Amino acid sequence: MSEATVRRDRAAGDEAIERRDVVENADLAEGREMPSTRRLGDELAAMPKHHRVYLVLRQEILDGRHGLVAPMPGEVALAKEFGVSRITIRTAMDRLTQEGIVERMRGRGTFVRERGDSPIGASLSGNLENLMALGLRTDVRVVDVDYLPAPPAVAAEMDLPEGTTMQRAVRVRSLSGVPFSHLTTWLPEEIGRSFTPEELGREPLLKLIERTGRKVASARQVVTAMLAAPDVARHLKVEVGEALLSVRRTVHDGEGRPVERIFGLYRPDLYEHETSFSRNPDRSGGIWKA
Structure with a gap:
């Protein structure tokens, strides 16, 4: 969609937006109660309200629930929907604006900006070469x-x-200066002493492991969610308590010996896992294999 088309379509809705804002502001001025139509989940209760709203709106934008042409709901509408104050909504929208996710246009509303780079992806289809490529x-x-x-x-x-x-x-791993993963690794002492910290910052860890003659062959991992502790939040530039993607992985060599244990925490707005499955012909009942 061209920029001119987006601008023309946005302009066409300006009058409707102004009418809506007049009604909403009148309700607010007369003190009429605006009951919530959506409550934030208990799983987010430990976070500040503005951060909870920010997380929900950001995810809705990433999921495509708010388009580029029509404006997002106004502050009053969102305050009613989430059952929070307009100040809370404004704080959440300020962060979305600072991150370049939305754009505020005076007298016209707030619009979703066209997305740039996609989240960083790591294919977990069983090919460890993909994990090495991520390091490069x-x-x-x-x-x-x-x-x-x-x-x-x-x-x-x-x-x-x-x-x-x-x-x-x-x-801490970053792309274009933006941190997206916090990695804690445990290695057998003889492998760890085979390289320097400087090499660890330059080379993929799997390559350094294989340099010792231990050919990496397989990995087993568990993916779940975890809340950001203060030290992790500081390194990843997120709020304390923000939900992160958690990956626990054990890597084995060709003889089945463990060579690495890794605990990875990833920002879900910047990183995604993809797993490929195929039908297992040796099993019945619709069993899949990765």
């Missing part, structure tokens, strides 16, 4: 590297005795 496309900042006794859960996952010394590294 993005920038990494090494936050910390140390050698510590492995926590019981990590030691068990890596088939090592509890308390075994392992390398623990924390990294």
Whole structure:
């Protein structure tokens, strides 16, 4: 859709927007109660109201529920819908504006801006080459590297005795200067000492592991959600308590030995996982395999 077409269609709705705003502002001026038509979920209750509204509106925009031509509902309408104050709505819209997701036009309303880059994707179809390629496309900042006794859960996952010394590294991965993942990795000590922190910031970790002669062959992972702790929120530039995509992965070599345990936290607005499935011909009942 051309910019001229979008501008013309937006202008056509200006009169209707003004009429709507007059009615809404009259209701507000006369003090009439505006009951909520939608309540924010209990799962977001720990977050500030403006941040909860921001998250919901951002997701609706990313899902395409608000188009480019028609304006978004006004502050009064959104305040009624969410059961919050106009100040709360304005604060949420300010953040969407600052992030370039929406654009405010004086006297015309707030419009969704055309999306630029798509979220960063990592195909998890079973091909570990995709994870290596992700490392080559993005920038990494090494936050910390140390050698510590492995926590019981990590030691068990890596088939090592509890308390075994392992390398623990924390990294933040970014694209075009915007952080999108916080990664904590645990490696066997002999693998960790085979490279420097500088190399860890330059090369994909899987390549560094394979440089030791341990050919990476498979991985098993669990994907869930987790709330951002203060230190993670600071590195990813999100609010404390914001929902993040959590990935726990164990990587094995060709002999089935664990070579890496990784805990990844990802901003869901900038990162998405894609998994491919195919029908398993050896099983009945519609069983799928990745």
